[in-house]
Amino acid sequence: MYIKYKKPVAINCWASVAGKKEGEGPLADKFDETVADDYFGKDTWEKAETELQSRCIGHLLHKKVIDAQDIDVVLGGDLTNQITSTSFAMRNFARPFVGLYNACSTMAEALLMGACLVDGGFADNALCLASSHFCTAERQFRTPLDYGGKRTPTAQWTVTGCGSVLLESAGQNAFITSAQIGRVVDLGVTDANNMGAAMAPAAADTIKRFLQESGTKAQEYDVIYTGDLGKVGSILLWQLLEKEKIVLSNHTDCGNVIFGEKQNVQSGASGCGCGATVLAADILPKIMAGELNNILFVATGALLSPSTTMQGESIPCIAHLVNIKSKKEVQKK
Amino acid sequence: MNYVWAFVVGGLICVAGQLLIDLTKLTPARILVIFVVSGVVLSAIGVWEKLVDFAGAGATVPILGFGHILAQGVEKAVAQSGFVGIFTGGMTACSGGVTASLMFALIASALTKSKSQS
Amino acid sequence: MRTNKKQYDRMVKGASPKSKVAKNCVWAFVVGGSFCVLGQILTEVYAEYMHFSLGDARQLASITLVGLSALLTAAGWYNRLARRAGAGTLVPITGFANAVVSPAIEFSTEGFVTGVASRMFVIAGPVIVYGTLASVAYGVILYVRARFGI
Structure with missing residues (x-):
């Protein structure tokens, strides 16, 4: 929606x-x-x-x-x-x-x-x-x-x-102008140690629908941030969107920025706190400083429990999106 | 030489476990179950006792050795007490390791708390 | 979406990095082998210097390794070693002990009865259950053979 x-x-x-x-x-x-x-x-x-x-x-x-x-x-x-x-x-x-x-x-x-x-x-x-x-x-x-x-x-x-x-209701640093409520998507990934792969289809679905319904193109955004797809999930997101004829050249995953290469975190970071801290520590300050003017924040979630994993169920996932703009960008329209 | 064979045989059994982890979708818990049951079978057909003679702790320390202890226990118990031995043999033989584990676990839980890995 | 489950499964396999099997196996070999050497040393010490029977010495060596594993687990070192050693820390009896000790420590916040004791065998329980049942099956075979001379 x-x-x-x-x-x-x-x-x-x-x-x-x-x-x-x-x-x-x-x-x-x-x-x-x-x-x-x-x-x-x-x-x-x-x-x-x-x-x-x-x-x-x-x-x-x-x-x-x-x-x-x-x-x-x-x-x-x-x-x-x-x-x-x-x-x-x-x-x-x-x-x-x-x-x-x-x-x-x-x-x-x-x-x-x-x-x-x-x-x-x-x-x-x-x-x-x-x-x-x-x-x-x-x-x-x-x-x-x-x-x-x-x-x-x-x-x-x-x-x-x-x-x-x-x-x-009023302010000046940054603004949410639109959003997309995601749908639950499941492409059959069952490996609970590969969350990025499970969540990438949900992110792709939400991004695709948002671009369609808002009538915008992916390149119009300074950065499209995803929440915690990690390295594996990011590659899969690019591939999935490529099939939908959407080229994601301006994508950054919060799970790939919070830890350094030498911190031994395998495919990257995850968790509610991953997207939330990167948003508050990195993205919003950049928007306030004018470094970024128009971004999408797409947080992804894997809706599993330990019980469903043990019962052999695949992992249903969801992604929600908010469009955040700088004051300059909002005044432009 | 005892030490060399213990190292080589024990190490190779662990490599077998590692290959199961890396090349199959089996979880570590399932691999341990497979190993312990295999230990009982290999002991029953007489293979494991020979390996123990040859490699000592290289064959007794891996979890397959736990299966070997269970099998030996039931052999002894059935020979001694017949039908009842079917039920008492395994648990009696493995009671040392299990009791030590639960005792040390209780002590450890009283003395420390879980630690972050970061 | 234009991608179906079957196609996606192939994409996931392509994008997911593989385990470094050779490196993992070297680690498993060295660490697992070392635990066995330690077990061998302990067995010989118990048998030759403390005059236990060979069977008892092996039991005592296992119990000592269990205690060592509990100590390493409580100090937070066992999982550090396991992160590299993989099956080298999983397959020896020390891995069994770690599987008993770690949930006991973890769930101590939920109480000694409802936490520590009831969760203690949450990982290692299956080994005991299926190991014991395998020994029962073997016991039945032995009994039938002895009884009926088959």
């Missing part, structure tokens, strides 16, 4: 917090905070991820200089069962909350839903956030952390990080 907002929804403020390994990567000095202790001073991984979210919200409120009470609504989610990391962070935050789950596409989902609430006049602002934590994801979806196993070459590394973005 294509959404054209009546009036561009403003993004004035954002924040990101990341873990140790992310803090050793290329984006190290762009996060608002990197935390060397992956436990974040807590005694369980789940509490650590809740703390990660709380800190990220804290940074955003501090930068924007507003009180929590002035936030109208929060939309967000994470990868833990029943999205407890987010819900538990909201227990202390006590603002109206919409919990979302579309796996790693949650950040784009939150942005497009939040923009609907703001554009519709139901909220003056909406706080959108998503997080993931390597350790909560690993123990839930794979094996215990101390279990000795070799990662396959197609495996991706779940990002420990949280990104948050505040949407408002």
Whole structure:
């Protein structure tokens, strides 16, 4: 479903917090905070991820200089069962909350839903956030952390990080002008260690439909960002779109920028926190600085559970897209 | 020479496991099950005992050796106590390793917590 | 979309990098072989210097390796080694111990009864189940042969 907002929804403020390994990567000095202790001073991984979210919200409120009470609504989610990391962070935050789950596409989902609430006049602002934590994801979806196993070459590394973005009805830094709600796509990939391959068709489907319905061409955008396809998924996305006669020469995957070549992450990064932190630490600052004027942010999610994988099911995936423009680009039209 | 053969034979058994991981879609858990059952079979047809004589720990340390212990246990128990031995032999023979594992696991879980890999 | 599942399966195979089989096998050989040498040394120490029977010495060597693996797992070193060694850390008895110890540590946050104890054999359980059942099948054969002289 294509959404054209009546009036561009403003993004004035954002924040990101990341873990140790992310803090050793290329984006190290762009996060608002990197935390060397992956436990974040807590005694369980789940509490650590809740703390990660709380800190990220804290940074955003501090930068924007507003009180929590002035936030109208929060939309967000994470990868833990029943999205407890987010819900538990909201227990202390006590603002109206919409919990979302579309796996790693949650950040784009939150942005497009939040923009609907703001554009519709139901909220003056909406706080959108998503997080993931390597350790909560690993123990839930794979094996215990101390279990000795070799990662396959197609495996991706779940990002420990949280990104948050505040949407408002008016502003000047960046604007969401349109969006595409994705469809669930499944081309039969069953290997849970090859998420990029599973998700690439969903990204291709959403990008293709958005370009069709908005009447634009891929080359019109400065960069088309995908959330966490990694190296394998990116190659497959190019190939899939090539068959649809769409040439993707301006594509960057967030999963390929957050870690360096020598960080031993096989096919790249993944997780809700991957797209969310890269958006808040790298993409939005570039739009504010005028380096980028018109981008697509396409976050992809693999909608599997450990049970469905063991039952031999293939992996259904989804991709949501938001079009973010600079002030200059918005005024042009 | 004991050490050389232990190294070579044990190493080759691990290479067989690695080839199963890399070249088939079998998960590590399934490979271990295949290995332990193979150990019982190879022991039953008398192959494994010969390999143990030849390579020592090279044949007893890999998980196939666990199958060999189970098979030896059931042989002994059936010879000694007949029908009941079918049920008691395997578990009795492997009880040392299993009990040690669960005891050390409990101690480890009390003393440390899980660690991030980053 | 113009791509069907069959075509996509081929594309995925083409785009996915293969495991470095030769390198992995060298690692598995060296690390797995080393655990076996250690087992051999321990067996000989127990048998010759501490005068255990050969059978008991082998059991004790295995138990010692299990303890060593628990120590390495608790220190966070076993999975570091396993990341390179693959089957070299999976196939020896130390791999079995790691499969028991790691979930015990992981789920200690869920309590000693409902976490540690109930999850302890979540990975290694199948080895015990199918290993034991294989021994039962072998036991039936042995019993029938002894009983009926076949």
